[in-house]
Amino acid sequence: MSSFPSNVVIREVGLRDGLQSIQTMLPTERKIEWIGDAYAAGQREIEVGSYVPAKLLPQLADTAELVAYAKTLPGLLVSVLVPNLKGAERAIESQADLMLVPLSASHAHSLANLRKTPDEVIAEVARIRAARDSAGSKTLIEGGIGTAFGCTIQGAVDQAAVLRCMQGLLDAGADRVSIADTVGYGGPAAVRELFGKARALAGEKFWCGHFHDTRGLALANVFAALETGVARFDATLAGIGGCPHAPGASGNASSEDLAFMLADMGIATGIDIPRLLLLREKVAQWLSSETLHGALWLSGLPKTFAHASTATLNA
Amino acid sequence: MSSFPSNVVIREVGLRDGLQSIQTMLPTERKIEWIGDAYAAGQREIEVGSYVPAKLLPQLADTAELVAYAKTLPGLLVSVLVPNLKGAERAIESQADLMLVPLSASHAHSLANLRKTPDEVIAEVARIRAARDSAGSKTLIEGGIGTAFGCTIQGAVDQAAVLRCMQGLLDAGADRVSIADTVGYGGPAAVRELFGKARALAGEKFWCGHFHDTRGLALANVFAALETGVARFDATLAGIGGCPHAPGASGNASSEDLAFMLADMGIATGIDIPRLLLLREKVAQWLSSETLHGALWLSGLPKTFAHASTATLNA
Numbered sequence: 001m002s003s004f005p006s007n008v009v010i011r012e013v014g015l016r017d018g019l020q021s022i023q024t025m026l027p028t029e030r031k032i033e034w035i036g037d038a039y040a041a042g043q044r045e046i047e048v049g050s051y052v053p054a055k056l057l058p059q060l061a062d063t064a065e066l067v068a069y070a071k072t073l074p075g076l077l078v079s080v081l082v083p084n085l086k087g088a089e090r091a092i093e094s095q096a097d098l099m100l101v102p103l104s105a106s107h108a109h110s111l112a113n114l115r116k117t118p119d120e121v122i123a124e125v126a127r128i129r130a131a132r133d134s135a136g137s138k139t140l141i142e143g144g145i146g147t148a149f150g151c152t153i154q155g156a157v158d159q160a161a162v163l164r165c166m167q168g169l170l171d172a173g174a175d176r177v178s179i180a181d182t183v184g185y186g187g188p189a190a191v192r193e194l195f196g197k198a199r200a201l202a203g204e205k206f207w208c209g210h211f212h213d214t215r216g217l218a219l220a221n222v223f224a225a226l227e228t229g230v231a232r233f234d235a236t237l238a239g240i241g242g243c244p245h246a247p248g249a250s251g252n253a254s255s256e257d258l259a260f261m262l263a264d265m266g267i268a269t270g271i272d273i274p275r276l277l278l279l280r281e282k283v284a285q286w287l288s289s290e291t292l293h294g295a296l297w298l299s300g301l302p303k304t305f306a307h308a309s310t311a312t313l314n315a
Numbered sequence: 316m317s318s319f320p321s322n323v324v325i326r327e328v329g330l331r332d333g334l335q336s337i338q339t340m341l342p343t344e345r346k347i348e349w350i351g352d353a354y355a356a357g358q359r360e361i362e363v364g365s366y367v368p369a370k371l372l373p374q375l376a377d378t379a380e381l382v383a384y385a386k387t388l389p390g391l392l393v394s395v396l397v398p399n400l401k402g403a404e405r406a407i408e409s410q411a412d413l414m415l416v417p418l419s420a421s422h423a424h425s426l427a428n429l430r431k432t433p434d435e436v437i438a439e440v441a442r443i444r445a446a447r448d449s450a451g452s453k454t455l456i457e458g459g460i461g462t463a464f465g466c467t468i469q470g471a472v473d474q475a476a477v478l479r480c481m482q483g484l485l486d487a488g489a490d491r492v493s494i495a496d497t498v499g500y501g502g503p504a505a506v507r508e509l510f511g512k513a514r515a516l517a518g519e520k521f522w523c524g525h526f527h528d529t530r531g532l533a534l535a536n537v538f539a540a541l542e543t544g545v546a547r548f549d550a551t552l553a554g555i556g557g558c559p560h561a562p563g564a565s566g567n568a569s570s571e572d573l574a575f576m577l578a579d580m581g582i583a584t585g586i587d588i589p590r591l592l593l594l595r596e597k598v599a600q601w602l603s604s605e606t607l608h609g610a611l612w613l614s615g616l617p618k619t620f621a622h623a624s625t626a627t628l629n630a
Contacts (some may be wrong), residue, residue: 004504150619185617187579188538189319215617216572216610217579220535223503257531264502264532295531302500302530304465 005231007268010255011045011208012038014236014283015066016081017252020050020057021241022290028062030286032069037282038237039073041275043255046070047079047100047234051087067094079142083114088128091139098140098176101125103169105162106151109182113146118161122168129173142176143169144210148194149186159194163201176207180234181221184214188224195228210234211253212241213293218253219261226267233258238280239293254294256280260301273301320546322583325570326360326523327353329551329598330381331396332567335365335372336556337605343377345601347384352597353552354388356590358570361385362394362415362549366402382409394457398429403443406454413455413491416440418484420477421466424497428461433476437483444488457491458484459525463509464501474509478516491522495549496536499529503539510543525549526568527556528608533568534576541582548573553595554608569609571595575616588616 015034019026026034035046048070049063063080070078079098082088091099103121104110110118125143132139147154148162166177179198181191191209198206209225210233211218222233239254259271273296280297330349334341341349350361363385364378378395385393394413397403406414418436419425425433440458447454462469463477481492494513496506506524513521524540525548526533537548554569574586588611595612 150617152618155618183617184614185619187576188535189580214610214614215575216534216569217576219531220503220538220576223535223538254531260530261502261532261535265504295529299499299529302465302498303467303470304500 002227004226004265004267005229007231008226008262009045009232010043010258010262010269010271011047011079011232011234012043012237012255013047013210013234013252014238014240014255016047016050016060017234018236018240019059022287024287024290025059026286028065031062031066034237034279034283035066035070036073037279038276039076041272041279042270043276044075044270045077045079045232047081050081050083051090052081052083064090064094067096071095082128084124085127085131088131088141092132092135092137095137096139098142099128100142100144100178101128101174102144102146103165104147104151104182105145105165106147106154106157108154109147109151112153118165119168122165122172125169125174126172140175141173142178142208143172143174144178144180144208145169146180146182146210148179149181149190150183151185152183159197162194163197166198166201166206170202170205174205176205177202178206178208178210180210181212182210184212184217186211186221187217188220191221192224192227195225195230199228199230206230208232208234213239213251213253219257222253222258222261237276237283238287238297240287240290251293254296257294257296260296260305263305273305317542319541319580319582320544322546323541323577324360324547325358325573325577325584325586326362326394326547326549327358327552327570328362328525328549328567329553329555329570331362331365331375332549333551333555334374337602339602339605340374341601343380346377346381349552349594349598350381350385351388352594353591354391356587356594357585358591359390359585360392360394360547362396365396365398366405366414367396367398379405379409382411386410397443399439400442400446403446403456407447407450407452410452411454413457414443415457415459415493416443416489417459417461418480419462419466419497420460420480421462421469421472423469424462424466427468433480434483437480437487440484440489441487455490456488457493457523458487458489459493459495459523460484461495461497461525463494464496464505465498466500467498474512477509478512481513481516481521485517485520489520491520492517493521493523493525493549495525496527497525499527499532501526501536502532503535506536507539507542510540510545514543514545521545523547523549528554528566528568534572537568537573537576541580552591552598553602553612555602555605566608569611572609572611575611575620578620
């Protein structure tokens with residue numbers, strides 16, 4: 001049986017994927033507090049927002065301000081989502097460390113969500129790469145392939161289509177590629193198969209998995225992905241998240257439950273789980289009218305759980 | 316990477332592990348309806364109750380009646396829990412197909428829950444085996460090793476202790492052995508390791524895993540166990556369950572979510588998921604004051620989900 005990566009990054013996407021799909025508008029100062037606390041709890045990669053028109057997603061209109069703040073935290077990799085060249089120009093200008101360009105492997109979902117075909121998104125990535133290079137910018141470009149396990153509009157999505165998109169993104173100049181189960185259609189056997197193929201295709205450039213817990217399989221899917229050597233996963237604190245164009249999709253993998261699973265497996269994440277649970281309590285108060293998810297906040301850590309910084313916190 | 320079993324049994328333990336740990340007392344006719352509907356949905360192994368003194372668990376006092384009914388359903392393997400020789404004599408008399416004798420690998424939990432040390436339980440299994448054989452009975456004896464990944468009273472439990480108990484149960488004449496994460500302390504890496512060792516020790520006699528979803532890891536744990544070749548899992552409809560002597564333990568793996576995960580993996584369970592979801596709706600009404608669990612009942616099956624009997628149900 002396969003071994004696991006010794007270190008795994010949990011990329012916090014609650015401020016983007018989470019906040020864009022719930023009703024509550026979180027004020028900028030709360031988001032800054034969230035980013036600061038997540039950093040203090042050991043999180044070192046955070047997707048702070050999205051450079052989309054403010055009229056489309058007013059709750060993410062403060063993304064530039066959040067990038068500016070996040071950039072002051074040493075060693076934090078600051079990501080943003082950009083839907084197109086215009087967004088990418090803002091990401092480059094604000095010196096974000098990474099910009100994620102979403103692509104839907106489902107043609108129907110792509111048209112509904114992005115108003116572009118997958119090939120048009122790939123062409124846009126080529127333009128983004130040219131703009132990045134001509135600006136002398138170091139902002140990494142990640143092509144994120146969504147609806148990779150199926151879609152609520154189109155239904156089935158072939159693995160071949162996902163891999164074709166991945167090759168197209170790499171050819172267009174993406175530095176990194178990732179796979180997302182946008183609507184929670186994937187199970188661990190399918191994940192193991194597709195992620196294995198993606199690793200064979202893209203090697204280390206395939207670096208992140210993004211799972212929604214719509215049918216309770218997010219953590220099983222992470223486990224299956226770990227076996228293929230993938231060592232970075234998107235997650236949202238308290239499992240908030242979803243997709244407005246994918247009805248029924250609700251809740252990313254929860255950051256705190258994922259951190260616990262990895263710690264229990266002996267995999268280092270750098271996260272101080274008790275501290276992350278304190279942040280969860282705070283965010284739960286801010287989002288008191290929302291349905292939150294996750295199990296660890298309710299059960300607490302096992303009596304057997306040893307954590308380096310627990311003593312510090314209790315002192 | 317490992318292959319998976321082609322067929323897996325989901326053993327429904329909601330009528331025992333579930334109902335013993337919630338407040339609602341379910342009338343016998345409801346339980347009979349539950350068993351009948353579960354059978355109609357394709358479930359072929361059901362733990363219908365427990366032969367413990369009625370004053371200890373009044374909600375399971377009708378176990379003999381349930382065994383009698385369940386025995387009328389062709390091909391159904393009818394299980395009961397028995398804590399001791401006295402319970403085993405009732406199981407033998409009622410011609411249950413299998414009796415599960417619980418043992419706690421945690422010494423402290425064993426004393427608190429069973430008022431016996433693990434070695435005393437093993438000695439009791441030897442007496443049960445003698446009684447079964449001298450009665451000419453065919454009732455199988457399963458030794459179920461609980462708190463195998465740690466315990467809320469004692470804390471850590473060594474894998475060596477679990478395996479020592481397993482060997483003791485086999486030596487005492489248990490026909491089958493199984494492992495339970497009674498309080499949801501286990502993660503998938505630990506499961507893979509311990510279940511691998513248990514298979515090496517007991518071969519096909521190690522036949523069942525029992526996971527609580529206390530920290531959201533039940534399905535990831537099942538996936539890890541599947542990789543070791545184990546092909547039978549306890550689960551409860553709507554994830555009801557827990558352990559009165561293990562504070563914080565709440566909810567088994569949910570039968571319907573597990574059935575979906577296995578179906579998505581291409582593993583046959585014989586379960587008609589839409590029909591099982593109808594039963595879940597019914598049980599949720601009966602248990603309307605209880606906290607239920609699971610994800611599939613809320614999200615529904617994916618658009619891509621093909622199931623042989625869906626057409627029949629919709630017709």
